[in-house]
Amino acid sequence: MMVGPPNKSTGEHIPHSIVVMQKALNQSEQPFFMGLPNGKIIYANQAFIDMLGYPSELIDELSWDNDITLLSSNQDEETSIKKLIQTGEEQQYKKYLVKKNGVVFEVQINAYNLTEPDYEPTIIAFFINNTIRVSEITTEEVNEIQHIDYQYLLDNINQIFYSYDLEGRITYANKKSIDILGFNPEEAIGVHLWEFVPERYRDNFIMELNKRFASGKAGSYLATVIHRDGSERVFNLKASPVIKQGKVVGEMTLAEDVTESRRIIKELKKSNKTLNRLSQELIAANQQLIATEEELRLQLDE
The missing domain is CATH 3.30.450.20 (PAS domain)
Known part of the structure; x- marks a missing residue:
């Protein structure tokens, strides 16, 4: 267990x-x-x-x-x-x-x-x-x-909580799915998880899902999910096996929307990269200025 x-x-x-x-x-x-x-x-x-x-x-x-x-x-x-x-x-x-x-x-x-x-x-x-x-x-x-x-x-928890069976069909979803993804819980019941995942990521999503089912282990991972309005959101998912009579029968998962935090981190990295580039350019310009001054000094000495 x-x-x-x-x-x-x-x-x-x-x-x-x-x-x-x-x-x-x-x-x-x-x-x-x-x-x-x-x-x-x-x-x-x-x-x-x-x-x-x-x-x-x-x-x-x-x-x-x-x-x-x-x-x-x-x-x-x-x-x-x-x-x-x-x-x-x-x-x-x-x-x-x-x-x-x-x-x-x-x-x-x-x-x-x-x-x-x-x-x-x-x-x-x-x-x-x-x-x-x-x-x-x-x-x-x-x-x-x-x-x-x-x-x-x-x-009343601040995250999406849902469960699904070994076929990947959703068996329960709390009301936070309305606030975060725009879907009513009733709409999600019976739907396969990967139907909420962009097509370009589905094969990998299904492969990782089957690996967890086979191992019976808990795990955390990131997944891109489609909002009702068509936009894409990134979630940090924490999944745990649902075990009955010693056998894994599905999983339950807490999903936290990390789209905004990842966007901020990405912008900070971009800003840091820009600052590093500007810093290198300033250093190069300063070195060029020093070289020019040295050249002028030598010419004056002659």
């Missing part, structure tokens, strides 16, 4: 796909954290930190099943987490959290196992939902809320 950089608290490696998701969730207003079965918190977004009132530097020193939990509400959580680890199925349960100032409040937890069964350690994602009317929420409403939660998170 692909791994990302080591976690500073545990020394364990975090799957690269989870690192990508962390970046996407960091800007979310929904409290969210990741933890290990032993209670260790390995990541928390700002909304979760603000909700509890702890300084951010102390969060990874807290235990999610002890320090921030009213212990009398632990039984349901222990049962749910055991089932989550054994089956990999999403778990929903209620518990009481304790803020730094001692205030106790009830929340609903949606817990997900983010790692494959054979990957150690198990990494669990916890989404925190307000439970003011939790007893009134039906199964259908819960499912709808979950869908809205994920869609909200992905639609």
Whole structure:
């Protein structure tokens, strides 16, 4: 399974796909954290930190099943987490959290196992939902809320986020595709990735795509993409494999528009080249002037 950089608290490696998701969730207003079965918190977004009132530097020193939990509400959580680890199925349960100032409040937890069964350690994602009317929420409403939660998170990051299958067909695109490329997400679903790439680059694009599929490795690369208005944009793409039951079934990608930054760099290089040329011309002119002065001096001496 692909791994990302080591976690500073545990020394364990975090799957690269989870690192990508962390970046996407960091800007979310929904409290969210990741933890290990032993209670260790390995990541928390700002909304979760603000909700509890702890300084951010102390969060990874807290235990999610002890320090921030009213212990009398632990039984349901222990049962749910055991089932989550054994089956990999999403778990929903209620518990009481304790803020730094001692205030106790009830929340609903949606817990997900983010790692494959054979990957150690198990990494669990916890989404925190307000439970003011939790007893009134039906199964259908819960499912709808979950869908809205994920869609909200992905639609509010500042980059295009999309996924595609092994045939290169887009299976999901967030709303940033409208702002950046002018295409509605619905228009992109089912379309092959290379249809958004200029024809002169398509063969190479498809070749590199197939190489990544075969390797099952994450990667970063540049690609030229066609805007709806026909103009071309350059994107820095960070792709990670989507793995199910140990097999690569596609990729998910964060796309950052670097067209303007590359244009500025190109202009700076051009300006620098021009300055170097002018500098060389001035040096040559100065040397010629010195030579002329020397020649005149010699003539006067005669």
